[in-house]
Amino acid sequence: MAQADPRRHEDETAASMLEALFADAPIGLYLLDPQLRVVRVNTATPALQDPAASDLAGRAVRDLYDMVDAEALERRLREVLDTGVPLRERIVQARLRSDPGRAHHFEVTALRLDNPDGAVLGVAVTAVDVTERERSRARARVLDAVRRRVGRTQDPVVTGEEFVGAVVPGFADIAVVEVVDAVIRGDEPPLAPLPPGTPLMRTSFRSSRPCPPQAHPVGDVRRLPSPTPFTQALTDLRPRVVPLHADEPWMPVDAPRTDAMRSSRSHSLLVVPMALRDAALGLISLYRTEESPPFDDHDRRLAVELAAHTALCVDNARRYVREHTLAAMVQRRLLPRSPETHASLETAYLSVTGADPGAWYDTIALSGARTALVVGNVSGRGLEAAAAMGQLRTVVRALAAFDLAPDELLARLHDTAAGLASERARLPVGDPLRRERLDADCAYAVHEPLTGTCVMAAAGRLAPVVVRPDRTVTVPDTPSGPRLGTAGDSPFAAVTFSVPHGSLLVFTSNPALTAYLAEHSQPLRAAPDFDDRPLQELCDTLVYELPDSLGAGDAAVIVARTRSFAAGEFATWRLDPDPTAVAVARGRARRQLTAWNIDEETAFHTQVIVSELVTNAVRYGAPPIELRLIHDRTLTCEVSDSGSAAPHLRYARTADEGGRGLFIAAQLAQSWGTRYTPDGKTVWTEQALPARQD
Structure with missing residues (x-):
């Protein structure tokens, strides 16, 4: 019996497999000649929905489908013919005769066919419909x-x-x-x-x-x-x-x-x-x-x-x-509507949009024609930041009424912020506010027009930009105290810097904005040109030139312009520390009030106040003793001495010979108080004056 030829068996097997593929394979099979014309296709080819396989022989492959990019496919198939490098799993889009309204996706693989002698016979192409997958x-x-x-x-x-x-x-x-x-x-x-x-x-x-x-x-x-x-x-x-x-x-x-x-x-x-x-x-x-x-x-x-x-x-x-809307509304309600200023200090606020509801500004009229300037920024966002801001602003105004020095006021404010932070830390575990820290930056400055200086202390890295009349722009070297509410007992330090007539002060709650204004702001350097124009015009000009990343709407900003206090609107006298000083003080006060055209009733009340305050200073204070009258929005009477004993009101009994002086002064004045300085104390009173007719 003749033995079967293994090579012939392999050829027959290969031919049978090829016939099976072209007859029953579930994917499209194409044999293309070197000109990319169809030699043979299988019955599963999507193009064979209507015509017979024999009708496709000899046709170009681009004629079988309405391909989205036929030229690109032909170009890649020719690269396969030229290089022999297979094309694998290339996604091609084409429309079928049975579904002309939608492009189908086919995953195409192409292999070059060579005979044993190396001659190129054509290209074998497989196409799998992967439309749903794609x-x-x-x-x-x-x-x-x-x-x-x-x-x-x-x-x-x-x-x-x-x-x-x-x-x-x-x-x-x-x-x-x-x-x-x-x-x-x-x-x-x-x-x-x-x-x-x-x-x-x-x-x-x-x-x-x-x-x-x-x-x-x-x-x-x-x-x-x-x-x-x-x-x-x-x-x-x-x-x-x-x-x-x-x-x-x-x-x-x-x-x-x-x-x-x-x-x-x-x-x-x-x-x-x-x-x-x-x-x-x-x-x-x-x-x-x-x-x-x-x-x-x-x-x-x-x-x-x-x-x-x-x-x-x-x-x-x-x-x-x-x-954000509620926080902005709360912030607007908590912030002052207009600056509270003296004739010696013109101030304006830049509009705050509520983008930073924890930011605040304030101006507070103090005794002795002084004005406090405050800016701050509470950490956090939303209503809680606005509420904390309102609490701290209220505390600042309350402490300012005691005429505390800036560094001492911030120390008291720091204690208050620490207490608020402690309350927040004791909230229930499930309250999200418990996880939010409460700390704040704050700058508190007091402008003193009679000396042409400003005393300031800061919690955090806040400092003003100062533009002097000679157009020099500086940022005072203000020691940075701890942020309000943070741990630690580092003391706050106050710094004094001069602000001559015509100077401009810009306080912001955003250190980055302060740095930009100090280094790059041309309108700020031209501030002296605005000397006779409304301060709000300068504020608008500053806003117009700010970059978007440093918009004034993200910070609380105060712009203040200093004015000289007219020499004829205040008078100061040094008094001897003996009982005759009372009569001398009354006489000098009477003549000065007459020069200011103060009405008789107010002048009489002022003389009584002068008598009582000077009497207290002579009896209980220490030299030197000084009397000062200030004619501003109110009539201020100040008596200073170097003693440290604090005067206080008391109700004298019927048989008492003394103890009524300060009580009488307080009844005649609109307000009164005591402020302490490194050299002693000043007792002051303020009396209301009729509105000036300009």
């Missing part, structure tokens, strides 16, 4: 893009812009986001069904085509005509895939949208409500145009996920807007 991947990419890019800000409008940027053109050719107008303002969204006539704002629009037609411009607020697929989606909170035929019955109800859809050649609409807990926040409208495939159920399910994520981001932004 569509699933595309949908996953869109979902990932929306999750990564949408919700990066706390602005409902920007959230819409992020969404349309993530879905066009990867998922839709046109995307529109409309949000309930009340939600934009931070209000609670209405429950579905959306009440008729509820206005929506078009927050964003994007198209894959340049200059696309729009039914309404972005930013437009309108009520949706009803009934349409848009209003229906906001009624039952269900998405809808709507074919856009020319004769849809709802189209005449909303003519502007209909015209825009026709102009853009849209053929498929996917409208999805943005809903959260049965509340309607807005609407997403997605369109596909021209050759793009219509939306299907897979797209609808994906759109629901996209809308749910976007709705959550819009609601988070709404909550932030609401808290």
